[in-house]
Amino acid sequence: MALSDFDLVFFGGSGDLAMRKLLPAMYARDVCDDLPATARIVCVGRDAFSQEEFLRFVEKNSKPHIKETPADATWARFLQRIVYVALDATDAASFGPLAEALRQDAALTRVYYLATPPHLFATICDNLARTGLATPNSRVVLEKPLGRDLASARQINLDVGKVFAESQIYRIDHYLGKETVQNLLALRFGNILFEPLWRREWISDVQITIAEKIGVGNRLGYYDTSGALRDMLQNHLLQLLCIVAMEPPTSIAPDAVRDAKLQVLRSLKRFTPTTLAQNIVRGQYRSGHIDGQAVPGYRDEPDAPKGSRTETFVAMKAEIDTWRWAGVPFYLRTGKRMADRLAEIVVRFKPIPHSIFKQPTSSFQPNSLVIRLQPDEGLSMNLMAKTPGDSMRLKQAELELDFREQFTSPRMEAYERLLVDVLRGQLTLFMRGDELEAAWEWVEPILEYWEQNDSAPLPYTSGTWGPAAASALIGRDGLQWREEALPED
Ligand SMILES: NC(=O)C1=CN([C@@H]2O[C@H](COP(=O)(O)OP(=O)(O)OC[C@H]3O[C@@H](n4cnc5c(N)ncnc54)[C@H](OP(=O)(O)O)[C@@H]3O)[C@@H](O)[C@H]2O)C=CC1
Numbered sequence: 104m105a106l107s108d109f110d111l112v113f114f115g116g117s118g119d120l121a122m123r124k125l126l127p128a129m130y131a132r133d134v135c136d137d138l139p140a141t142a143r144i145v146c147v148g149r150d151a152f153s154q155e156e157f158l159r160f161v162e163k164n165s166k167p168h169i170k171e172t173p174a175d176a177t178w179a180r181f182l183q184r185i186v187y188v189a190l191d192a193t194d195a196a197s198f199g200p201l202a203e204a205l206r207q208d209a210a211l212t213r214v215y216y217l218a219t220p221p222h223l224f225a226t227i228c229d230n231l232a233r234t235g236l237a238t239p240n241s242r243v244v245l246e247k248p249l250g251r252d253l254a255s256a257r258q259i260n261l262d263v264g265k266v267f268a269e270s271q272i273y274r275i276d277h278y279l280g281k282e283t284v285q286n287l288l289a290l291r292f293g294n295i296l297f298e299p300l301w302r303r304e305w306i307s308d309v310q311i312t313i314a315e316k317i318g319v320g321n322r323l324g325y326y327d328t329s330g331a332l333r334d335m336l337q338n339h340l341l342q343l344l345c346i347v348a349m350e351p352p353t354s355i356a357p358d359a360v361r362d363a364k365l366q367v368l369r370s371l372k373r374f375t376p377t378t379l380a381q382n383i384v385r386g387q388y389r390s391g392h393i394d395g396q397a398v399p400g401y402r403d404e405p406d407a408p409k410g411s412r413t414e415t416f417v418a419m420k421a422e423i424d425t426w427r428w429a430g431v432p433f434y435l436r437t438g439k440r441m442a443d444r445l446a447e448i449v450v451r452f453k454p455i456p457h458s459i460f461k462q463p464t465s466s467f468q469p470n471s472l473v474i475r476l477q478p479d480e481g482l483s484m485n486l487m488a489k490t491p492g493d494s495m496r497l498k499q500a501e502l503e504l505d506f507r508e509q510f511t512s513p514r515m516e517a518y519e520r521l522l523v524d525v526l527r528g529q530l531t532l533f534m535r536g537d538e539l540e541a542a543w544e545w546v547e548p549i550l551e552y553w554e555q556n557d558s559a560p561l562p563y564t565s566g567t568w569g570p571a572a573a574s575a576l577i578g579r580d581g582l583q584w585r586e587e588a589l590p591e592d
């Protein structure tokens with residue numbers, strides 16, 4: 104469905120995120136003829152680029168991030184939509200050129216996407232209000248990090264909420280824009296098969312892993328004040344956990360889904376200093392090899408503070424105190440410079456109660472469902488099946504659903520999908536303010552404990568699956584991370 108006409112403003116429009124993700128996402132929609140001819144993209148920064156200089160900057164810094172090299176005509180059409188406006192977001196008096204660049208038509212959708220450091224969110228919203236630009240047809244998109252603790256998240260909600268109503272606020276978690284995450288909703292609530300089994304009686308444990316091969320790259324300044332818990336777990340992993348664990352929402356409407364997710368966040372068992380020390384592993388990568396290449400340790404990355412204690416890996420055992428999930432461990436894990444790039448959810452079912460075959464019950468692998476988010480999107484269901492031949496021998500077999508093979512329709516990158524949803528006014532895949540606060544509320548005791556105890560992360564070699572303590576954490580329950588349980592090739 105083509106979008107209706109809009110003015111889309113990227114604050115931070117000359118930044119890395121705009122160049123690598125946001126403009127390529129808009130180009131991808133433009134090339135599908137999804138954007139109205141008059142739709143505009145206003146890029147805001149402080150640098151005094153002329154319009155021509157900025158378009159050259161986009162050519163150099165954004166075009167290489169577009170998947171298929173753009174044809175000259177479509178690229179030229181895209182560039183025509185872009186307007187560069189130089190202003191200082193902290194100075195309302197400099198907002199005049201932005202007002203001039205925007206069309207004064209109440210029927211148009213207007214979106215302010217704040218891809219700036221978060222300390223500017225309040226000032227930008229305030230200055231939009233002062234200059235009369237926070238019109239009722241406006242929406243505001245907030246990029247991460249949405250706070251660094253509960254107090255700062257509350258402050259963001261409060262400051263932005265002074266200018267925009269909750270229904271105008273789109274808090275981005277780009278994991279919610281990934282195809283397979285939405286497919287998880289389809290799997291759970293579009294099939295009769297899973298829901299009766301989706302509970303403590305039949306599920307033994309759930310693993311959620313987001314592993315990256317990359318290190319901190321050029322984002323060390325931000326990352327060193329953040330760490331894996333804030334950067335990945337508080338948002339992406341908890342959002343995935345919510346979608347796995349939530350009660351069936353009454354519909355796909357934003358508040359139905361967000362209410363269901365909020366209930367999960369509020370039911371997460373709180374850690375105490377004792378349970379926290381037992382159930383959370385913190386790690387930091389040391390030098391090692393990724394794809395055969397030597398890579399430096401975190402503390403040897405350019406500009407890394409000497410002896411930094413920032414974690415680049417975290418693994419934990421979480422629990423949800425509800426009738427559906429009581430006693431089912433949710434193992435969460437994320438890290439940089441790990442052995443592979445993968446994001447997946449593994450739901451393991453309970454073992455069969457009794458074997459009618461000659462094989463002992465213990466030789467039956469419990470069924471498991473693996474939901475792969477990346478690198479390849481798909482689902483696999485592990486079942487026991489008879490091996491061919493004259494004896495009744497059962498072995499594990501895999502039912503595989505590869506989304507790319509199954510569906511040939513064009514795919515949308517996460518940012519593309521989410522930008523389209525903002526432009527359509529569809530809030531389901533964005534976090535509500537209370538969800539954000541509930542996630543921070545749960546994470547905060549962990550951060551406080553680490554700070555108060557001056558906790559040092561355990562070292563792990565780059566190119567591995569993290570500190571050995573992460574295997575011990577799950578091993579204590581007689582389990583293994585999925586890659587540890589896979590048969591050797
Ligand atoms: N890069 C990434 O992959 C990701 C980034 N993010 C988050 O998005 C935000 C932006 O990140 P990124 O693009 O990497 O950052 P950059 O440092 O590359 O860009 C920052 C942008 O903000 C603008 N800006 C800064 N201060 C002002 C100001 N006072 N007035 C007007 N414009 C201003 C800059 O313009 P100028 O240079 O002209 O000052 C620039 O366009 C950050 O909060 C980051 O954490 C989130 C996820 C991923």
Ligand SMILES: O=C1O[C@H](COP(=O)(O)O)[C@@H](O)[C@H](O)[C@H]1O
Nearest residue numbers: 247277313315317334335446477
């Ligand atoms: O939000 C973030 O996500 C990326 C990982 O995203 P992916 O889509 O490539 O899996 C991570 O590298 C970054 O540190 C974090 O801020």
